[in-house]
Amino acid sequence: MGPLAGIGDSLIWLTLVPICFSIGASYSAEGGLLGVAIALLLINAINVPLKYFGLKFGYSSGSKFIQESAARGTLDTITNMAIALGLVLVGGLIPQMVGITFGLEFTQGELVVSIQxxxxxxxxxxxxMLLTLLMCYLVRKGKSPVFLIVVxxxxAIALTALGVLTTA
Structure with a gap:
């Protein structure tokens, strides 16, 4: 159970849950509750059968399956593919979920050039993307996510008051 628990945790909590809640967040971007319901339905529609059949399969042929998979490297491949899928899906949602609108414009006569x-x-x-990568970098360097949210x-409030950013 120990080695497989690590694989299951990475597949469920580090891949499935972020994917489902990212999909749900895109549906709730306007403030509706539909996204939360979709996320919870997706998680449970995948998680419950996976645990049920995984428990049955593990009980009937667990140690044999582990030995065969370790020899072939199947579990590592499946885990890496699931993590890559999760990263691609979450990365694709970054432009939708992270919004920054610059309010700076340069005017030269009738020509107006918007930085955005x-x-x-x-x-x-x-x-x-750059803001998300900066936050990931700072979290990996040990900064508290709560501190980063507050900063x-x-x-954002200060830059909006100065006119650098605008509300979209």
Whole structure:
């Protein structure tokens, strides 16, 4: 049970739950509760049968399956594929869920150049990606996620008051 619990935890809690709640969050972006219901239904529709049949399968042929899978490397492949799928799905939702709108515009006569349109025209979604990567980097360096949330909130309010960011 010990070695398989680590695989199950990484598949369920580090892959399935973030994927389901990311999908649910995209449906709840406007403030509705539909996304929460979808996320909970998805998690339980996958998790409950997986645990039930996994328990039955593990009881009937657990040690034999582990020895065969270890020899072939099957479990490592499945785990790596599931983690990669989760990262791709969550990464694809970053531009939808992380919104930054610059309010800076430069005017030269009748020409108005918006910083937001310029950046999005060059590399769409780069600002949310950079902010997300910065947060990941800071969390890995030991910064508290709660501290980062508070700092981000204070910085967003200050930059909006200064006119650098706008509410979209």
């Amino acid at each position: 349109e310029l950046i999005n025209g060059l590399i769409p979604g780069v600002i949310p 981000t909130l204070v910085a």
